[in-house]
Amino acid sequence: MKQEEKLLQEEMICQGHSACPGCGAALAVRYLTRAIGPNLAIALTASCWSIIAASPPLATLKCPVLHCPFPSAGAVGSGLRHGLNARGMYDTTVVILAGDGGTFDIGLQAMSGAAQRNEDVIFVCYDNEAYMNTGMQTSSATPFGARTNTAPYPLFKVGQKKDIMQIMASHGIPYAATATVAYPGDLEQKIRTARDIRGFRFIHILCPCPPGWGTEAADTILLSRLAVTSGAFPLYEVRDGCRWKLNRIEGIKKSLLKDYLIRQRRFKDIDRDRLRILQEEVDRDWEFLIEKERLSDRDDHQD
Amino acid sequence: MSYEFISGSQAAALAVQRVGVDLVAAYPITPQTAIVETLASFDALGSLGADFVSVESEYSALACCNGAAAAGARVFTATASHGLAYMHEMIHWCSGARLPIVMVNVNRCIGAPWCLDPDQGDSLSQRDTGWMQLYCSGAQEVFDTVLQAYRLSEELLLPCMVVFDGFYISHTYEAVDVPDPEKVREFIGPPAFEAQVRALTQLNIHGIVSGEQYHELVRRRHLAMMQAFGEFETINEHFNDLFGRCYGVIDAYIPAGADTVVLAAGAVAETVNWLLPVIEPVGLIKLKMFRPFPAVEICSLLEDNNIGKVIVIDRNCSVGAGGIFARELKAGLYNMKKKPEIYDLILAGGIDLDEKLLAVMLEKVATGKADHLEWGRWIY
Numbered sequence: 001m002k003q004e005e006k007l008l009q010e011e012m013i014c015q016g017h018s019a020c021p022g023c024g025a026a027l028a029v030r031y032l033t034r035a036i037g038p039n040l041a042i043a044l045t046a047s048c049w050s051i052i053a054a055s056p057p058l059a060t061l062k063c064p065v066l067h068c069p070f071p072s073a074g075a076v077g078s079g080l081r082h083g084l085n086a087r088g089m090y091d092t093t094v095v096i097l098a099g100d101g102g103t104f105d106i107g108l109q110a111m112s113g114a115a116q117r118n119e120d121v122i123f124v125c126y127d128n129e130a131y132m133n134t135g136m137q138t139s140s141a142t143p144f145g146a147r148t149n150t151a152p153y154p155l156f157k158v159g160q161k162k163d164i165m166q167i168m169a170s171h172g173i174p175y176a177a178t179a180t181v182a183y184p185g186d187l188e189q190k191i192r193t194a195r196d197i198r199g200f201r202f203i204h205i206l207c208p209c210p211p212g213w214g215t216e217a218a219d220t221i222l223l224s225r226l227a228v229t230s231g232a233f234p235l236y237e238v239r240d241g242c243r244w245k246l247n248r249i250e251g252i253k254k255s256l257l258k259d260y261l262i263r264q265r266r267f268k269d270i271d272r273d274r275l276r277i278l279q280e281e282v283d284r285d286w287e288f289l290i291e292k293e294r295l296s297d298r299d300d301h302q303d
Numbered sequence: 304m305s306y307e308f309i310s311g312s313q314a315a316a317l318a319v320q321r322v323g324v325d326l327v328a329a330y331p332i333t334p335q336t337a338i339v340e341t342l343a344s345f346d347a348l349g350s351l352g353a354d355f356v357s358v359e360s361e362y363s364a365l366a367c368c369n370g371a372a373a374a375g376a377r378v379f380t381a382t383a384s385h386g387l388a389y390m391h392e393m394i395h396w397c398s399g400a401r402l403p404i405v406m407v408n409v410n411r412c413i414g415a416p417w418c419l420d421p422d423q424g425d426s427l428s429q430r431d432t433g434w435m436q437l438y439c440s441g442a443q444e445v446f447d448t449v450l451q452a453y454r455l456s457e458e459l460l461l462p463c464m465v466v467f468d469g470f471y472i473s474h475t476y477e478a479v480d481v482p483d484p485e486k487v488r489e490f491i492g493p494p495a496f497e498a499q500v501r502a503l504t505q506l507n508i509h510g511i512v513s514g515e516q517y518h519e520l521v522r523r524r525h526l527a528m529m530q531a532f533g534e535f536e537t538i539n540e541h542f543n544d545l546f547g548r549c550y551g552v553i554d555a556y557i558p559a560g561a562d563t564v565v566l567a568a569g570a571v572a573e574t575v576n577w578l579l580p581v582i583e584p585v586g587l588i589k590l591k592m593f594r595p596f597p598a599v600e601i602c603s604l605l606e607d608n609n610i611g612k613v614i615v616i617d618r619n620c621s622v623g624a625g626g627i628f629a630r631e632l633k634a635g636l637y638n639m640k641k642k643p644e645i646y647d648l649i650l651a652g653g654i655d656l657d658e659k660l661l662a663v664m665l666e667k668v669a670t671g672k673a674d675h676l677e678w679g680r681w682i683y
Contacts, residue, residue: 041500043370050511059507064500066373067509068366069392075363079326079370079378080500082354086325086376092502110366113359 010034017060019052022217024207024224025126026052027181029097032124032205033061035191040093042066043080045073045107047099048133049126073098074110078119093122093195100127100141104162115171115200122194122201125164128209136212136266143232144281145274146266156274160281165204165238172241174199180206180233182224186247190237206233214265223263230256231282234289244292257282307481311472314442314479315381315407315465316341318449321487325376326354328364333419334469335383335409342379353379361386365393365406372402373508375498377453380404383469384411384425391429394462398433398524400509403456403496404463405449406434410569410618411469412652421468421653423569423619427593427627429464433524435531436594439467440573442477447542447550450490454538457495459527466593468618468653471570482546490545528595535592552597557586557608563668564588564605565661567616568628574656575616581658582665586610590628598635605636605643612644612668620651625676650679 012033019026025048033040041064044053050067054060068076077096084092096114098107103125111123130148131137137150140162151157168176175197179187187205194201208215208223215223227233228249235247257279261267270278309317315338319327327346329339345351354371358364361382368378382390387408397404408426412418426436437452439445448465456463467473499508512520532552543549556579557564564586565575572589579587586608588601605613617626624630629647636642646668650656656679663682667673 039502041374041502053507053510055512056507056510059505059510061507062505064502064504064506065508065510066370066500067507067511068369069396071362072366072369072393072396075358075366076370076373078356078358078363079328079367079372079376080374081370082326082356082367083371083374083376083378083498084500084502085354086371087374087498089374089502109359110363113363116359117356 012038012062014060014062017052017054019048020211020217022210022220023048024181024209024220025049025099025128027220028126028187028205028207029061031181031184031187032095032191033063035188036093036095036195038063039091040095041080041084043068043073043077043094043096045098045102046070047102048128049097049099051133070102071106072110073102073107074112074114074123077121077123078114078117081119081121094120096121096123098123098125099133100125100129101131101139103127104141104164105139112171115168115173115202118173118199120198120200122203124203124205126205126207128207128212129161130212132209132212143278145270145278148266168202169238169241171200173202175237175239176202176204177237178204178206178233178235180224180228180235182221182228183235183249186235214268215263219263223260226256226260226263229253230260231286232257232260234286236289243296244289245296246289246293254279254283305481306478308476309442309479310337310474310476311442311445311467312337312409312474313341314446315449316345317481318446319379320345320351321482321484322377322450322453322491323488324353324379326356326368326371326378327351328356328358328367328378328380330358330361330364330382330386332361332383332386334411334473335381335386335407337473338381338407338409361389362393365390365397365404368404369393369397369400369402372404373400373499375494375496375500377494378404379406381407381409383409384413387425387429388413394429394432394434397462399520401460401524402462403460405452405456405465406462407449407465409467409469409473410653418652419469421471421570421618422651424651426464426466427619430594430627433461433528434594435461435463435528435592437463437465437592438568438590439465439472440570440589442472442475443479444550445472446479446481447546447548450487451535451538451542453491455531455534458534459530460496461524461528466569468570480546486545490542531592531595532597532600550591552592553600553604554589554591555587555604557604557610558584560584561586561608562610563612563614563665564610565614565616566590566628566632568593569618571616571618571650571656575661578658578661582661585665596631596635601632602636602639606639606641610643612646614646614648614664614668616648616650616656618650618653620649625649645675646673647676648679649676654679
């Protein structure tokens with residue numbers, strides 16, 4: 001069988017769905033579902049994917065998708081896991097799929113509860129850094145300095161992007177990782193790693209959003225890559241909430257941050273002061289990450 | 304037959320254990336806490352047979368039930384007051400999703416200010432959510448109703464709320480006939496509904512629809528709920544065969560020559576029942592089922608007995624309108640040719656009904672001095 005045919009056969013997402021051109025979230029779920037394989041059930045909270053999943057009886061994904069209210073994903077997914085177990089379906093992987101609103105903001109409490117109980121689910125946050133389904137309103141995943149429709153010109157988002165990975169790691173969950181669509185090999189590997197671990201697993205996927213970020217549809221992969229190489233979105237894994245491992249990607253350069261930002265309309269007129277604040281945030285986060293990785297290495301030596 | 308001396312909360316928990324559920328989602332709130340604590344004690348003894356999930360909020364308790372029921376599991380949760388209000392979005396969702404979830408609500412006031420007494424405004428404010436509501440006035444009835452709620456819920460694919468008063472019932476002990484598990488299993492049977500989530504199947508469950516489609520789904524839900532009257536009767540015939548007692552959507556006692564009846568739901572109905580010999584020849588209609596509302600049954604009962612006056616006891620108040628049971632009754636009587644006078648006795652705050660208060664109300668009604676809306680503490 002040709003490589004392309006094989007890939008198409010494994011594809012869990014159908015053609016003709018209603019995502020915007022260049023949608024990072026559509027790509028993320030394509031990789032995610034392909035990496036897990038056919039035996040999965042998704043609890044899907046209110047988000048862009050509520051629309052992309054199609055209107056019944058049409059269905060974009062070749063697996064059961066259970067829609068649920070905005071704040072509820074963590075708890076509905078937990079219940080789904082227990083319900084499937086009650087019917088002996090232990091082999092069905094439960095994925096909770098939420099956007100950044102359904103993760104960082106309104107879904108935080110139910111997600112925290114599920115993580116603390118170490119429910120046997122994979123919580124996947126596809127993060128496009130604002131409420132994009134309702135048309136680009138500020139969320140607590142929106143980076144400092146970005147324009148949104150609830151922070152329009154001359155305003156901009158104040159307060160830094162919430163460090164959701166740090167929050168989830170603090171729950172001591174078995175596995176947490178960041179990923180983005182420009183590195184599908186890395187993304188799928190992390191999903192497969194998560195799939196083969198029991199307990200609560202958290203995957204944070206950065207997904208560029210052309211209409212929301214104000215970028216060209218064709219630039220989604222470029223922006224996703226720049227987010228990593230500029231240092232704005234580091235790729236790393238955390239095991240058991242304490243063992244941090246950076247995934248070192250070629251070509252990380254601090255000087256790329258401005259390049260990453262000015263390609264996006266939401267940062268179009270970013271001034272020197274805001275750029276400096278963002279650069280300091282990126283530098284500080286990296287320092288912390290490297291230090292956490294160093295401490296993790298020391299723990300490993302002690303084992 | 305074995306009698307146990309237990310509280311209403313313990314009766315609810317024992318019923319859930321006897322039913323044999325797959326999942327209990329638990330979160331504490333006064334005066335409900337004893338239910339989930341009792342279920343936890345069964346879990347500790349290994350006699351619960353369900354996943355006991357200690358969630359972080361009432362909202363998540365019902366959300367967790369939603370997920371499990373969608374996978375075909377039998378579920379239970381219990382709440383009260385603010386907990387029920389906090390669940391509100393999920394309450395709508397579970398009904399729209401046609402999930403046979405059974406939940407106990409123990410009536411309690413909703414703040415501000417904080418108040419623990421058994422006002423019925425918490426459950427009544429969920430009347431438009433598409434849940435069936437069954438009110439209980441004693442621990443035995445709580446036990447029986449929880450069993451029946453599972454049958455009703457799974458038959459009609461609609462969630463069901465079993466409601467009883469905080470403290471008056473939840474914390475009061477009485478002798479309850481607790482049937483053997485085998486006999487309960489004979490009554491209940493295994494879960495009789497299909498799982499919505501089926502693995503390895505392309506399913507888009509509760510995804511976005513048009514208003515036209517939503518319209519049709521609401522119609523079907525309404526028609527399903529209107530079958531509850533007949534279904535409840537069938538279930539109670541079976542229940543009577545097995546256990547020797549049964550309930551109606553309303554239960555009435557109308558003595559010969561009665562012109563006045565009292566209509567009430569919950570513990571206060573039992574209070575009136577006890578006072579009937581003192582207040583003769585006044586009758587009693589005990590409202591068991593509030594959703595769907597048994598207007599036809601009440602109308603024909605009033606007509607057949609030529610009742611002239613109905614005193615509705617409302618342990619609740621829809622501020623700006625009045626007592627909720629009275630308002631529902633008035634709407635239900637609209638098509639009656641000879642309508643009785645309706646007097647609404649408001650006991651909002653779950654205040655006590657004693658012999659004196661009831662006697663004064665009856666006297667005022669009999670002598671034509673009663674307002675159509677009387678406040679329990681301003682009546683003297």
